[in-house]
Amino acid sequence: MKFTPISGHDGGVPAADGCRSGGVCVAGVDVAGLSEEGLRGRLKEIGRAESRLGAMKSQVLAELSRRHNAVTAERVAREELQSSKREARNEVETADRLTQLAETSQALGDGAIPVGHARLIARAASEGPIDESVVVEAAKREDFDQFSKTMRSHQQEMSDDDGMGILEKQRSRRTARAFLSRETGMFVLSGEFDPTTGAHIDTVLAAKVKELWNAEDPKARRTPQQRMADALAELILEPEKGKAKGIALMVVADYDVINQELVNARLADGTRIPMDELVRLACDAEILPGVFRPATQEMNLGRKRRTASDIQRAALIYRDKECIGCGASAHWCFAHHVQFWSNGGPTDFGNLVLVCNDCHHGIHDDGWQVARDAGSGRWKTKPPHDPFPDDGVDSMRSAQRNLVLRR
Numbered sequence: 001m002k003f004t005p006i007s008g009h010d011g012g013v014p015a016a017d018g019c020r021s022g023g024v025c026v027a028g029v030d031v032a033g034l035s036e037e038g039l040r041g042r043l044k045e046i047g048r049a050e051s052r053l054g055a056m057k058s059q060v061l062a063e064l065s066r067r068h069n070a071v072t073a074e075r076v077a078r079e080e081l082q083s084s085k086r087e088a089r090n091e092v093e094t095a096d097r098l099t100q101l102a103e104t105s106q107a108l109g110d111g112a113i114p115v116g117h118a119r120l121i122a123r124a125a126s127e128g129p130i131d132e133s134v135v136v137e138a139a140k141r142e143d144f145d146q147f148s149k150t151m152r153s154h155q156q157e158m159s160d161d162d163g164m165g166i167l168e169k170q171r172s173r174r175t176a177r178a179f180l181s182r183e184t185g186m187f188v189l190s191g192e193f194d195p196t197t198g199a200h201i202d203t204v205l206a207a208k209v210k211e212l213w214n215a216e217d218p219k220a221r222r223t224p225q226q227r228m229a230d231a232l233a234e235l236i237l238e239p240e241k242g243k244a245k246g247i248a249l250m251v252v253a254d255y256d257v258i259n260q261e262l263v264n265a266r267l268a269d270g271t272r273i274p275m276d277e278l279v280r281l282a283c284d285a286e287i288l289p290g291v292f293r294p295a296t297q298e299m300n301l302g303r304k305r306r307t308a309s310d311i312q313r314a315a316l317i318y319r320d321k322e323c324i325g326c327g328a329s330a331h332w333c334f335a336h337h338v339q340f341w342s343n344g345g346p347t348d349f350g351n352l353v354l355v356c357n358d359c360h361h362g363i364h365d366d367g368w369q370v371a372r373d374a375g376s377g378r379w380k381t382k383p384p385h386d387p388f389p390d391d392g393v394d395s396m397r398s399a400q401r402n403l404v405l406r407r
């Protein structure tokens, strides 16, 4: 692998002498003196340098692993980088896998893809076949969230068993821990699950959280994190309170009319699932086949009722997949009237969008707009018109700034 030194051209910062030998170098600079453009360029330069350093670190760990073994490489990483056990194991695993992935290693070494993207590619390659050139190209363009989705559907497309092997591997990697933290004295609960089990858990949690929200005094609300913790505790400690009514895991599939079969099964958020998994889910579920015809009466309730019906909600999840503002899981979202109910807006499918609590608050209280994207036809939220186009610090804008941070 070849490393070209980072010259100052991106960030307008001159390269120091030490970089000529092909190392990574970002010159120290007083950021207060940089323009908006300069700050952007600086951030980009640092990002590329981080990728290059990541590639170098990987090479060292892979070499240690080759000379001795993975356990030794992990031990050295923990000693020299003060990494946690988990972090060290992840890094050595990725390093070993990257030795088999020339294009990914090259892109990382060139600073063209971030370390997190390279790690996703490395893991996917260990789970089944991938087309490395295709995913490296996507990794250069897409942010992490988008790329992880691309990676998942790519894996499914490339697998010769409709993704069943991947799902089984994910299922075998399930893990959970429960322990008293020495650091904080708090009891910690954490777990990782395959996507369909996760979607199940998510629907149950979301319903419990909604139930707690409804029972709260609006003047003394818990934080979302506290509410989530209380929901978990209640589900575990008071199972007799049972599941709230109406919890359903939504799975979507298309009907191939010519071959008369279901194809392209996926979870509400669009995550593809193998058809065999759909069959398994169908065996222990009540199936409500829904055919959404947006023009029918049951999809257009006018002013008869304010809240969306179950069928409208299901159709919204099918259409919007997630919060149209921030991409939060559909299980956490509810239907919002584009033309406000208070302004005479009807409970019609065409006047409803899926939003999470935060984005709903942004629309009603902070002036965020809901509009249809002309290109994709998808609903999106747009920030309010900025009355302060100059970027100077102004205390009056704090609410807006917070909103942006929250998203």
Ligand SMILES: [Zn+2]
Pocket: 323, 324, 325, 326, 327, 328, 355, 356, 357, 358, 359, 360
């Ligand atoms: Zn949202």
